[in-house]
Amino acid sequence: MTRVSITAVKEDVQPAFARAMERAGCDGIIAHGARALVKPNWNGVAIAGSTSLPVVAAACQWATEQGAGEVIVGEGCVPVGKQRIEDYYSQMGYRERLRKLGVRFVNFDEDEHVIFCDQPDLPPEVGIAGLALDADVIVNLPLLKVHSCCLATLCLKNLKGCLRPQDKMEFHRVGLLPAIVALNRIVRPQINVIDAINGMEGEHNNGSLVPLNLLIAGRDPVAVDAVGCAQMGMAPEEVPLLRMAAEAGLGVHRIEDIETVGEPLIPRRFERVQERLKRLCPDLQILNDGACSACEAALMDGLYVAGGSRTVASVAMGKHSAPAPRTLVLGKCLQDYWPSHAHVKGCPPSGHAVAKALSKAGE
């Protein structure tokens, strides 16, 4: 039976991380002298919505103690612009911490990618970080968070950071969920740990923190995600990404097929993205017929940035939508309406441009 450990983190993360690994049966996976890649969720957008630095440091230290010959932390952020990413990393202050541990950081965007063409469910061409394919062991290290398109963004989705910047948006256009499953067929982390010290509810970058002080760990990324979802009060069999990954043979997603060890699983229901949207914007009408998840994500970003300055009450997206007058239309799919409607160009439009339009278009 697949095993997933749930481990309480008291003051120090390091002993808790080692305990989580031992309980999950991960000791011994890293062979002496092996190259280990630690892949956090360092999204470049919000530190609070990122895997915490102490957890990343604990993973690096554990990998070294297990006998790794080289430990690398690798990530490719959301493409939000070089300056914003630099600001994000300098605010995080990872350099000094990793340097002390003798660990190298690799920005995947500046490193080599291996090109894959015409793979089922993937864009016609994608580039995957060479390090993620060459590493002897990958320690996959996401944060416990909800997500607008996937319901939860955990181990399976965390691998999107291994893609070239341009491929990340293409995933939304071809179909995010099947593309994530296809990516997980190519990149296969052997160790999967969810940082659930402070989870995030309501939104995946700018939501509210939920202190749980837990690590959720195992070898099977689907099972670890299933326990993560259950921890957030979601039934894993009702999470489409988990169901699809299980059907693809990537792991097991039914809680009854997973042995949980360590602390008991006590769900704390996380507010879903759509619930937060309704709570914060009860008057907002969203017409969405056929939009891909990239436009949905841009709207979420825009609403967050616009906050209380929003003046627009009606938004449309997706190529099959027929927006009424005075509706703000998003994206290239609705360019036929640009001459007659307030609109945001782009495919997808940027979150900041959407925020600006949300604050101005209704004036």
Ligand code: SF4
């Ligand atoms: S305009 Fe929006 S919905 Fe249309 S393809 Fe582009 S990102 Fe997707």
